[in-house]
Amino acid sequence: MITTNQIRKNLYFDSVTLMVASSMMRGLDGVINAAVMMGTDHNRSLMTQAGLIGPDTEPFGVNDTVVGVQAESDEAAQAAIAFFDDYIGGKKKSGKSSGEASARTLSAAKTVCPGVNFTVISVPGRYARAEAEKAMELGMHVLMFSDNVSLEDEVALKEMAAKKGLLMMGPDCGTTIINGTALGFANVVRRGNIGLAAAAGTGLQEVTALIDQLGGGVSQALGTGGRDLKEEVGGKMMSMCLEALNEDPETEVIVILSKPPAQSVMKRMLEQLERVNKPVIAAFLGGDPALLEGSRVIWAGDLEQAARLAVLAARGEEPALPPDDDTMLKATAEEELAKLAPEQKYLRGLYSGGTLCYETILLLRDEGIPTWSNIALDKKYLLEGGAPSRENTLLDMGDDFFTNGLPHPMIDFRQRVDRMEQEAADPAVGVLLLDCVCGYGTHADPAGELAPAIRRAKEIAAQNGRHLTVIASVTATEGDPQARSVQLRQLEEAGAIVMGCNAQAARLAALMLEQI
Amino acid sequence: MAYKQELIHQLFTSQLQVANVGVDVFYQAVLDQSTPGIHVDWRPPAGGDPRLAEVLSRLQGEPLRRIQAANEEAHRRMDQGDPVWAGVVYAKDVLPDMDRYTIGHAGPPLSWDEMCGPMKGAVIGAIRYEGLARTEEEAVALVKGGKIKFRPNHSVACVGPMTGMITWSMPLFKVVNKTFGNVAYCTINEGLGKVMRFGANDDSVLRRLKWLEQVLAPALQKAVELHGPFSMKVFMAKALAMGDEMHQRNIAASSLFARDVLPVLIRAVNDQEQLGEIADFISGNDQFFLNLAMASCKAVCDAVKDIPDCTIVTAMSRNGTNFGIKVSALGEQWFQAPVLMPKGLFFPGYGPEDANPDMGDSAITETYGIGGFTMGSSPAVVRFVGADSVEAAMNYTRDMYEITQGVNSQLTIPNMDFKGAPMGIDIRKVVETGITPVINTGMAHKKPGVGQVGAGIVRAPMECFTQALEAFAQAQGL
Numbered sequence: 001m002i003t004t005n006q007i008r009k010n011l012y013f014d015s016v017t018l019m020v021a022s023s024m025m026r027g028l029d030g031v032i033n034a035a036v037m038m039g040t041d042h043n044r045s046l047m048t049q050a051g052l053i054g055p056d057t058e059p060f061g062v063n064d065t066v067v068g069v070q071a072e073s074d075e076a077a078q079a080a081i082a083f084f085d086d087y088i089g090g091k092k093k094s095g096k097s098s099g100e101a102s103a104r105t106l107s108a109a110k111t112v113c114p115g116v117n118f119t120v121i122s123v124p125g126r127y128a129r130a131e132a133e134k135a136m137e138l139g140m141h142v143l144m145f146s147d148n149v150s151l152e153d154e155v156a157l158k159e160m161a162a163k164k165g166l167l168m169m170g171p172d173c174g175t176t177i178i179n180g181t182a183l184g185f186a187n188v189v190r191r192g193n194i195g196l197a198a199a200a201g202t203g204l205q206e207v208t209a210l211i212d213q214l215g216g217g218v219s220q221a222l223g224t225g226g227r228d229l230k231e232e233v234g235g236k237m238m239s240m241c242l243e244a245l246n247e248d249p250e251t252e253v254i255v256i257l258s259k260p261p262a263q264s265v266m267k268r269m270l271e272q273l274e275r276v277n278k279p280v281i282a283a284f285l286g287g288d289p290a291l292l293e294g295s296r297v298i299w300a301g302d303l304e305q306a307a308r309l310a311v312l313a314a315r316g317e318e319p320a321l322p323p324d325d326d327t328m329l330k331a332t333a334e335e336e337l338a339k340l341a342p343e344q345k346y347l348r349g350l351y352s353g354g355t356l357c358y359e360t361i362l363l364l365r366d367e368g369i370p371t372w373s374n375i376a377l378d379k380k381y382l383l384e385g386g387a388p389s390r391e392n393t394l395l396d397m398g399d400d401f402f403t404n405g406l407p408h409p410m411i412d413f414r415q416r417v418d419r420m421e422q423e424a425a426d427p428a429v430g431v432l433l434l435d436c437v438c439g440y441g442t443h444a445d446p447a448g449e450l451a452p453a454i455r456r457a458k459e460i461a462a463q464n465g466r467h468l469t470v471i472a473s474v475t476a477t478e479g480d481p482q483a484r485s486v487q488l489r490q491l492e493e494a495g496a497i498v499m500g501c502n503a504q505a506a507r508l509a510a511l512m513l514e515q516i
Numbered sequence: 517m518a519y520k521q522e523l524i525h526q527l528f529t530s531q532l533q534v535a536n537v538g539v540d541v542f543y544q545a546v547l548d549q550s551t552p553g554i555h556v557d558w559r560p561p562a563g564g565d566p567r568l569a570e571v572l573s574r575l576q577g578e579p580l581r582r583i584q585a586a587n588e589e590a591h592r593r594m595d596q597g598d599p600v601w602a603g604v605v606y607a608k609d610v611l612p613d614m615d616r617y618t619i620g621h622a623g624p625p626l627s628w629d630e631m632c633g634p635m636k637g638a639v640i641g642a643i644r645y646e647g648l649a650r651t652e653e654e655a656v657a658l659v660k661g662g663k664i665k666f667r668p669n670h671s672v673a674c675v676g677p678m679t680g681m682i683t684w685s686m687p688l689f690k691v692v693n694k695t696f697g698n699v700a701y702c703t704i705n706e707g708l709g710k711v712m713r714f715g716a717n718d719d720s721v722l723r724r725l726k727w728l729e730q731v732l733a734p735a736l737q738k739a740v741e742l743h744g745p746f747s748m749k750v751f752m753a754k755a756l757a758m759g760d761e762m763h764q765r766n767i768a769a770s771s772l773f774a775r776d777v778l779p780v781l782i783r784a785v786n787d788q789e790q791l792g793e794i795a796d797f798i799s800g801n802d803q804f805f806l807n808l809a810m811a812s813c814k815a816v817c818d819a820v821k822d823i824p825d826c827t828i829v830t831a832m833s834r835n836g837t838n839f840g841i842k843v844s845a846l847g848e849q850w851f852q853a854p855v856l857m858p859k860g861l862f863f864p865g866y867g868p869e870d871a872n873p874d875m876g877d878s879a880i881t882e883t884y885g886i887g888g889f890t891m892g893s894s895p896a897v898v899r900f901v902g903a904d905s906v907e908a909a910m911n912y913t914r915d916m917y918e919i920t921q922g923v924n925s926q927l928t929i930p931n932m933d934f935k936g937a938p939m940g941i942d943i944r945k946v947v948e949t950g951i952t953p954v955i956n957t958g959m960a961h962k963k964p965g966v967g968q969v970g971a972g973i974v975r976a977p978m979e980c981f982t983q984a985l986e987a988f989a990q991a992q993g994l
Binding site (some may be wrong): 009010011012025032060061103104105106107108109110111112113115116117118119120121122123124127129130131133134135137139141145146162164165166167178181182183188220238240243244247248250440441466481 | 519522523524525526527528530531532533534535536537538539541542543546547548549551552553554556557558559560561569572573576577584598675719720747749750753754820912915917918922928933945947949962
């Protein structure tokens with residue numbers, strides 16, 4: 001048995017604090033007796049009687065804190081003293097008051113909640129870098145929802161993140177799932193063994209929601225921001241995310257979602273992926289499968305395929321898909337076509353999710369159907385922000401032109417609803433294509449906003465003796481606050497044909513357009 | 517590509533805890549998923565002033581590391597500062613460049629013409645107290661003839677409440693910062709009513725000052741000689757736990773002090789008559805301890821001066837005309853702006869129109885992180901300083917955590933879960949958040965000689981901090 005004591009000069013605590021600390025110390029392994037007291041004469045005699053202090057104890061006075069420990073080993077005694085220091089340190093630093101905590105700055109937030117390890121930043125772009133730097137200085141990972149951040153700032157932030165070993169997801173990163181928590185615009189997805197890294201926000205939502213529907217689960221879903229795989233940024237965050245997923249024991253299958261990376265970035269990424277020993281499925285939307293020639297990475301042609309392949313691989317099955325059976329789709333297409341007048345030749349797609357709009361442009365292009373768009377791949381078909389729709393048009397209404405000063409169309413439906421009415425009034429329009437994106441961060445009831453607008457659009461057409469085909473898809477899970485089934489029903493009751501996913505909706509539209 | 521994996525691994529394997537900066541929808545979503553989080557009530561830095569935001573952003577990145585290290589050092593020094601009351605000395609014996617014609621005053625430097633009414637009243641009293649003039653007219657003539665040298669107390673390790681007069685003959689509390697060895701001084705509190713610190717200067721004021729000088733001071737000095745130095749931090753910690761915030765309210769600290777010092781005085785003073793007067797004086801003044809607290813805070817804050825790259829405030833003070841601050845890395849330079857009017861309660865018969873603007877070196881208490889900063893510990897002072905609930909008082913303290921480097925590990929606030937008092941005002945945080953330090957203060961009548969008319973709270977003017985920030989960035993070559 002050993003007895004240790006320490007004197008803390010001019011350190012004052014009230015006796016209740018010290019009694020609580022003392023009793024907790026006595027409960028520690030290997031501790032026989034322990035007391036911490038202010039050095040008054042009365043306390044001196046108590047501690048002497050208890051054998052916690054003796055003649056060789058350093059002199060002390062009434063203003064000093066006296067720590068005495070009897071323990072089975074020196075180690076146990078030192079551990080008890082360290083415990084005391086932690087206890088009083090914690091007492092004096094803990095500022096978490098009851099109820100919701102709040103702070104005016106990140107550093108104050110870190111002081112109030114020292115366990116904070118992640119920051120979601122959605123301040124205006126010009127302030128975002130400063131906040132992200134503060135967050136990383138405080139050791140926090142970052143999801144940067146903010147857009148309008150310069151490339152130069154993005155590169156600087158990602159270099160800083162790489163140096164510190166922190167995730168710096170964004171700017172303009174809408175979706176992330178960390179440890180099962182949906183951050184930004186994200187869905188409630190079953191946990192599982194599929195890890196995702198995406199430079200495409202709504203794409204990540206769509207694929208994670210589909211994985212959930214298909215019975216699979218997600219370990220982590222990481223966003224990088226849309227520009228990460230450009231030459232200038234060099235895929236810094238994608239590379240870090242892939243390494244993180246490769247190291248993560250919960251992740252058994254890796255999914256990559258992005259537009260085709262810059263050539264140099266692609267080369268480095270493939271080199272990195274050669275060292276990954278988990279199945280990797282990549283959807284490089286709009287890219288050529290030849291990109292992956294000679295690589296072990298599995299090509300996914302669209303978001304749906306990515307989800308299906310991932311779920312197969314996650315079950316340990318061969319990640320290969322049977323050829324599409326489109327009998328059902330064709331039947332539906334024909335049924336709808338029969339209702340359209342000869343002059344109703346065109347499709348109008350109004351999207352809140354950028355990646356979904358992009359996916360539809362690609363799937364139609366693959367069927368030889370060109371579309372006008374504010375995010376057109378072929379600049380020939382670029383539709384400047386405010387320009388009216390022409391022929392087949394697909395609009396990403398989350399684009400800067402539409403959001404300028406207004407909330408994102410996943411939150412605020414006014415612009416999309418207005419545009420639906422405009423399109424419905426156009427006698428050349430036969431098909432209206434919509435997405436309905438749910439999850440945390442989005443509108444509390446997107447279908448509740450869309451359904452009346454669908455009815456109105458159909459009415460407008462009907463008043464002029466036309467039928468209007470409305471095709472929609474719902475990006476949601478049953479676990480989402482909006483519940484997928486509730487959203488589906490509302491859209492169907494309004495007269496929309498609701499497909500299982502956006503790719504399916506696009507295929508149905510393509511089948512109709514091919515025959516018009 | 518090998519990246520450091522530890523932090524990401526930690527994130528994946530521990531509880532996610534989110535700080536949300538910006539749109540509160542995302543915060544609500546986190547809470548709805550039962551993930552712990554905190555919402556940052558973010559506003560554009562520097563009140564949206566793009567120029568200042570730009571200055572702030574220049575201090576990010578590479579310079580930040582230096583600044584942080586320097587500020588941590590400042591916080592360490594403040595936290596380890598250990599002021600002890602080591603005796604009572606006379607200005608003439610201890611202050612540099614002192615003569616009968618030198619008058620120390622509160623706040624940053626100012627000329628006679630710039631002085632407010634109470635400050636002028638105190639100066640006239642101080643000149644008469646030193647026997648340099650018999651009448652007000654003679655005193656003013658001396659000043660106008662350029663015979664009187666004015667200097668800020670802060671320049672010579674001194675502080676004084678309100679007008680803060682320090683002259684040749686005056687006794688001063690001597691407080692030593694044991695950890696760093698530096699010394700600070702403050703005058704002895706004169707009590708309430710007509711007193712020089714509020715600009716009063718009649719014969720009764722001067723008589724009391726003479727009694728302080730000739731009777732009280734030697735007795736207190738003897739007491740310290742008998743007892744040894746008194747630890748100030750222990751008084752302060754206990755008094756905070758007893759409901760003082762230690763600027764506006766010092767009743768607990770003064771009582772604790774009297775309890776410890778009177779037994780020693782009884783042994784130190786032989787003359788029963790004098791002993792009675794001394795006991796009456798100390799026991800009869802709830803604010804007696806304030807001046808000891810001020811000297812203690814000054815001793816702690818002076819040890820934080822002149823740390824390169826450090827953005828922590830080392831002094832805040834007011835001369836009744838201007839408010840001035842000093843910043844560690846910027847040495848003795850004052851950054852000044854016109855003082856603001858306190859808001860609070862008035863004694864019967866007085867109103868806001870009678871009050872003089874903010875004045876005194878006593879904001880050294882807030883510089884150290886007590887007074888207005890520990891309002892949360894002092895429910896009793898809440899109404900007096902114009903706050904309408906105990907919660908409001910705690911909110912003042914909560915706000916001060918936003919602008920300070922850290923907390924005081926020994927001075928804690930029992931009713932805020934024993935959290936340490938906010939300590940170490942950072943000019944960057946003040947400018948960034950737009951939150952200025954809150955100061956609890958007494959209010960003087962704007963006419964000299966009337967005295968105290970009320971008490972309340974006042975803010976340090978933002979311009980002091982924006983000027984200092986720009987000067988700091990410039991000095992850094994940024």
